[in-house]
Amino acid sequence: MLNSIKSFLDIPSPMSLPLLGHTYLFLPGGKYKSEKLTEAIKDISTKYGPIVRLKLGNTDIVVTTNADHTETLFRNEGIRPIRPPFPALYHYRKKTFNSVGVVPGNGEEWYRFRGGVNPLLKTSLINVYREQQEDVSRSFVNYLRNAVDDNYILYDTVEHLMNFAIEVTSLVCPGQRLRCISDEPAEQLKSASKDFMDGLYKTLIGPPIWKLFETDGYKQLKCSHQIIYRTIESYLKDFQKMYKTNPNFLKETNPFMYTLLSNKNLSQDDCNMLAIEVFLGGIDTTATTMAFTLHYLAQNESVQEKVRQNLSDDSYLKACIKETLRLRPTAGANSRFLPQDTVIGGYLIPKNTLVSAFSSITSHSEEYFKNADQYIPDRWLRNSNTAFHKFASLPFGYGPRMCPGKRLVENEMVILLREILKNFKLETDSAHIGMVYRMNRIAEKSINIKFLHTNH
Numbered sequence: 001m002l003n004s005i006k007s008f009l010d011i012p013s014p015m016s017l018p019l020l021g022h023t024y025l026f027l028p029g030g031k032y033k034s035e036k037l038t039e040a041i042k043d044i045s046t047k048y049g050p051i052v053r054l055k056l057g058n059t060d061i062v063v064t065t066n067a068d069h070t071e072t073l074f075r076n077e078g079i080r081p082i083r084p085p086f087p088a089l090y091h092y093r094k095k096t097f098n099s100v101g102v103v104p105g106n107g108e109e110w111y112r113f114r115g116g117v118n119p120l121l122k123t124s125l126i127n128v129y130r131e132q133q134e135d136v137s138r139s140f141v142n143y144l145r146n147a148v149d150d151n152y153i154l155y156d157t158v159e160h161l162m163n164f165a166i167e168v169t170s171l172v173c174p175g176q177r178l179r180c181i182s183d184e185p186a187e188q189l190k191s192a193s194k195d196f197m198d199g200l201y202k203t204l205i206g207p208p209i210w211k212l213f214e215t216d217g218y219k220q221l222k223c224s225h226q227i228i229y230r231t232i233e234s235y236l237k238d239f240q241k242m243y244k245t246n247p248n249f250l251k252e253t254n255p256f257m258y259t260l261l262s263n264k265n266l267s268q269d270d271c272n273m274l275a276i277e278v279f280l281g282g283i284d285t286t287a288t289t290m291a292f293t294l295h296y297l298a299q300n301e302s303v304q305e306k307v308r309q310n311l312s313d314d315s316y317l318k319a320c321i322k323e324t325l326r327l328r329p330t331a332g333a334n335s336r337f338l339p340q341d342t343v344i345g346g347y348l349i350p351k352n353t354l355v356s357a358f359s360s361i362t363s364h365s366e367e368y369f370k371n372a373d374q375y376i377p378d379r380w381l382r383n384s385n386t387a388f389h390k391f392a393s394l395p396f397g398y399g400p401r402m403c404p405g406k407r408l409v410e411n412e413m414v415i416l417l418r419e420i421l422k423n424f425k426l427e428t429d430s431a432h433i434g435m436v437y438r439m440n441r442i443a444e445k446s447i448n449i450k451f452l453h454t455n456h
């Protein structure tokens with residue numbers, strides 16, 4: 001058995017160049033575009049197989065498009081999974097606040113912060129917000145009636161849904177409903193959240209010269225962080241007072257803020273950082289996922305009608321969201337640094353190597369999903385008789401580092417979807433809309449949808 005294990009250098013790899021490694025493939029004029037990384041990796045894996053070795057910058061990366069390999073990766077990720085860090089964000093926060101939050105950190109530091117957001121995964125906690133979430137969804141439906149043009153078309157649905165996402169997230173964090181669906185303040189927060197993602201992306205993909213001077217990307221990251229910090233900090237101060245004077249009231253009305261502020265392992269600045277992360281975590285991801293769900297339902301009239309017949313059934317609405325996330329996941333890959341030497345796909349991969357499991361490829365592959373290109377929410381229903389690989393579609397990641405907002409955001413999207421389908425029949429002229437990488441993956445062009453009143 002041991003003899004059959006091949007070495008790291010045996011992993012297939014495209015031709016690499018001295019100094020550049022495989023970076024040349026993604027440079028301007030190169031074969032691939034970094035904003036179309038999923039398509040690039042799919043092409044590479046068609047030529048070299050499901051496991052490939054790449055050198056990008058100074059980093060060796062093992063890329064896999066096989067769900068068994070993904071499973072092996074996660075089964076061996078350890079109790080403090082190590083994800084690629086965000087060095088510029090880490091640097092800025094450490095220097096300015098001496099507190100880094102859960103997203104950019106790793107190891108024990110990450111673990112301490114993670115304790116602050118884990119309560120979001122408790123159903124009993126997030127259910128407290130249900131009525132308010134329903135109210136925000138009704139406001140969004142009312143807003144839609146006026147936002148469509150004379151032909152009932154809403155252009156750039158993602159932009160409008162970002163306002164929804166900010167307002168619905170604000171119920172939980174910072175714990176005060178920010179009336180953003182139709183009000184002006186949303187614009188500043190919305191552009192700050194976009195700038196933040198842009199700045200994060202620019203500082204991540206370029207050479208780390210922000211260490212020497214403040215590059216445009218670094219400035220964008222810093223300024224947008226300042227805007228969001230100011231908003232969050234002022235609300236948190238009020239909650240700090242409430243926590244001291246009337247903790248039971250806070251516990252009942254805003255259990256997330258209560259658990260955050262009562263966490264003895266977190267300082268005031270730690271709470272501010274975590275609140276920023278919870279606030280930012282769901283804005284573009286929720287808006288993109290909702291817009292694609294509406295797009296797919298608009299395209300598939302019979303599926304839309306079936307969903308409308310099952311509006312009281314959360315599991316059917318949830319299946320629609322899962323199917324959208326299978327076809328259009330906002331994360332292209334799930335990545336970890338291996339905590340120990342690990343055999344993946346028959347190759348011995350050394351400790352500390354970065355392994356990226358391209359779930360955006362496995363989730364779209366005929367190998368794992370029959371009629372993989374079609375939007376079939378039924379496949380996710382318990383009684384559907386379609387068993388598939390548990391690691392083939394992982395839009396929220398997996399394990400101790402899985403997205404802490406998963407349950408919350410699923411609830412928010414189910415509630416909004418129900419409200420929209422109760423009121424509108426959806427139509428679209430658009431056929432295929434792909435995705436491009438920014439920080440998260442987003443729609444490559446505007447998603448325009450016709451919202452006709454159901455009694456039309």
Ligand code: HEM
Binds near residue numbers: 117289398
């Ligand atoms: C459709 C919506 C969303 C999608 C598709 C999504 C997806 C993801 C993914 C793939 C990860 C990485 C997981 C891993 O490495 O295993 C992640 C991490 C994270 N997400 Fe989400 N997310 C969404 C919404 C949210 C929301 C609403 C929040 C806030 C409540 C949030 C907060 C976070 C945080 C803080 C992390 C970092 C966790 C850590 O490093 O321990 N996300 N998300």
